[in-house]
Amino acid sequence: MAIVLLVSCESHYVPKPKGYNRIEMSPSVFRAMPDSFPYLFEYPTSAEIVKDGSWISERYWIDLHYPAYNADIQVTYKPVKQDRAVLEELLKDSYKLTSEHGVKAYSIDESVVKLPNGMSATLMELSGEVPSQFQFHVTDSTEHFLRCALYFKSSTENDSLRPVIDHIKMDMVHMLNTLEWNN
Template identity: 35%
Template sequence: MILRRNIVLLFPVIFILLFAACEQSGTPLPRGYFRIELPEKEYRTFDTIFPYSFSYPVYARVIPDTRPNAEPYWADVYFPGFRASLHLSYKTIKNEDQLFEYTEDGRNFINRHIPKATGFNETIYTNDEANVHGMLYEIRGREAASPMQFFLTDSTRHYLRGSLYFNVTPNNDSLAPVIRFLSEDIRILIESMEWK
């Protein structure tokens, strides 16, 4: 009888020990991200009735902006494989004050990213032959909403601002390979820009 009672008490203890031994170790594993397939680089020209033209990758689409607040010649360069869009805002310059206003608006927009940014890179672009001048801003930081922005102008008539956005929760650490990949495309767009 004592043996039977000991076996009955021992059975739950053995069961609990076996169950506890089957758990995974308490060591946390690093979070993994999906492998992102990057397409081959190939470009085509956007040349329509818009007052500007540029080269963009074949894996992107240029879509005129039809939102209610959109102005003429605004467009999005949409990268469906990356759920990303490069928003292009065009303005006609009528006087020197407008150029200053557009440039300051662009800088203020970039400055809104400072609380989430860990750093900035600024690159000056000058193409005297095409009369295209501007600045590219690369915004570093895990939660920066727009990792790349730029403006281009001829200082007398044309002003174009671009901002790269992803249609995902910002985590630029995991998006870093895609941001690097698309930064090449944005540089090609800037370097190939021509006014009409």
Template identity: 30%
Template structure:
């Protein structure tokens, strides 16, 4: 009888201390951004492009422009340089700046931009991984104008966490490149 009592007690003790296993459904962080509405950027420089209306333009010296997204806490930094028999060095610098991120990048995808009608030629780089920037680009008319752009988030790079914002801004960068035009 004593053994039966000990057995029942031990069974109750061992089975009553277990946590119930509850299977939780898989979930993902859902970040929603407004549908992009574009308008022509208004500033007194030799180039113009379409910009998302949720962004704020901040003009700097030499026609450099910051396109700031307060809701995303990200900025697209645009740098303008005139082409003065230095196209090779401008292209080299833009490509080098991108490929300096290979240390942290998982991959870098290139998407060329060729628009002979509007005289806009360039390259869009999509950088996947925990690099400092996830998108860079350059556009030029090959004769007078050269614009580079880089997207930076005001946060430590964590590609998985910021991926929805990265995709949203990549669409805006594509739109900038497609709408780029030169003032003569």
């Protein structure tokens, strides 16, 4: 006598919800810039100083490269030399570079902040699928002009990168708060 047992394995497919990349971040630890630059600030130990890779070769232009995040803070410096026309041109270029992201940006929020050293800096935060999400420029209006911009070398969408963007943005604010001119 044979008994046939029919068992139905019914499984209910439930799609997984959309997820985000898991990004491990530890609190930033900072170190001082080498004193061979006309600007000095503390930058994170998770970043390394590399020569600027742009087609323009300027002596004090560097990238602070974050290998773990495939991100760079592009640091550009120009002497003003007490020339008001030079300063105006540098400020115009800084705003122009930021506004070029307006094609993809939902918004560009600009704010002026007072730094502990008495200087003022202009911060620009860009929203949307833009290549640079945070930028700033600062000047003493007579001798120095410094501009920094965050860029990712990744096609990952900015909403997935938001924790890293916020983390590096805080590093950039720390850089500003520790900025000194090395005359």
